[in-house]
Amino acid sequence: MAEANENDFQLVLQTVEENKVEWGTDFIVTCQLSPEISAVDMEIRWFKETDCVCLYKNRQVTEGMSYKGRVNLFTEELDRGNVSLQLRDIGQSDVGDYLCQVISTDKTEEITIRLELLQGGFRNRDTGKGALLGAALGVGAMVAATVVTAAGAGAGAVVAGAGAMVAAAGAAAGTGTGAVVAGAGAVVAAVGAAAGAYIFNPKILKLYVIQRTWSKEERKKMTKSYSLAQRRNSKEIPPELSVKLSQKQE
Structure with a gap:
């Protein structure tokens, strides 16, 4: 590849x-x-934020204290300037602001990237799993209403999960038990549908650059955190890859 000033990037x-x-x-x-x-x-x-996630220095990759086995860099693509961060087993706690710093001799360049969760996945309509879960919970609650109405207070003990709780409340209420439990069943169905949508639907994540001034305390x-990460055992790049990268540099 054509030579370029390593401090001009x-x-x-x-x-x-x-x-x-x-x-x-x-x-x-x-x-x-x-x-x-x-x-x-x-x-x-x-x-x-202020936790060191991953660092690369002297051709070694080191994971942050809280990210062991969960992060990596694309070392085979470093010669093309790809410094992207790979996160494994991503979850809610990974949403937030990321700071990337790249240091070359006497120059340090940095960028802050925000990973944002958009509406918890509710925008997605590709799966019916949420609706199925809601329907199942609703049916269970309605069955509980029927059992309580027909058998009285003792029925509450035989209804499992959320249905058991609704059945017990209905049994204690006496007159109008069926109506009370049926109404509760509708609420359970609605909550179940929403919960199912959140659990099963893919989440929508967005990356974008932000202008954030990191305070002295944060720095x-x-x-x-960086110093603590350096004390960890580094994952040295395999010798064959190191030789390959060196050859590309020549």
């Missing part, structure tokens, strides 16, 4: 599209050097 977000994901799967916080010069001999630091916490 910026960090850019590779995409601003919305991403449909399931909790527990992998997700990439994309970041790229512009122009696409090699980052093989640079230092790369990733932070989630101090980052430095401390």
Whole structure:
């Protein structure tokens, strides 16, 4: 590749599209050097708020204290300036602001990228699992209403889960038990449908660059977290890959 000044670069977000994901799967916080010069001999630091998530230095990748086995960099693509962060087993706690720093000799470039959860997945209509869950809970509650009305107070003990709670309340109420439980069943059905939609529907995540001024106190916490991460055992790049990257540099 053509030679370029290693101190003449910026960090850019590779995409601003919305991403449909399931909790527990992998997700990439994309970041790229512009122009696409090699980052093989640079230092790369990733932070989630003030926690050090992952760092790359002297051709070694080190995971943050709280991210063991969950993060990685695309080391085979560093020669093309790809400094993206891969998150494994993504969940609600991974939503937030990420700071990427890339250091080359006497220059430090950084970018803050926000990972935002859009409406908890309720915008997605691709699956009927939520509706099925809601329907099942609703049917269970209506069955509880029938049992309580017919058999009286003793029936509450034989209805499982949420139905048992509704049945017990209905039995204690006496007259109008069926109506009370049926109404509660409708509420359970609605809540079940909403819960099912949240649990089963893919979440919609969006990445975008923000202008955030990190305070001195936050910077101090980052430095401390970075130092702790450095003390961990680093995952050295396999020798064959290190040789391959060196050859690309020549």
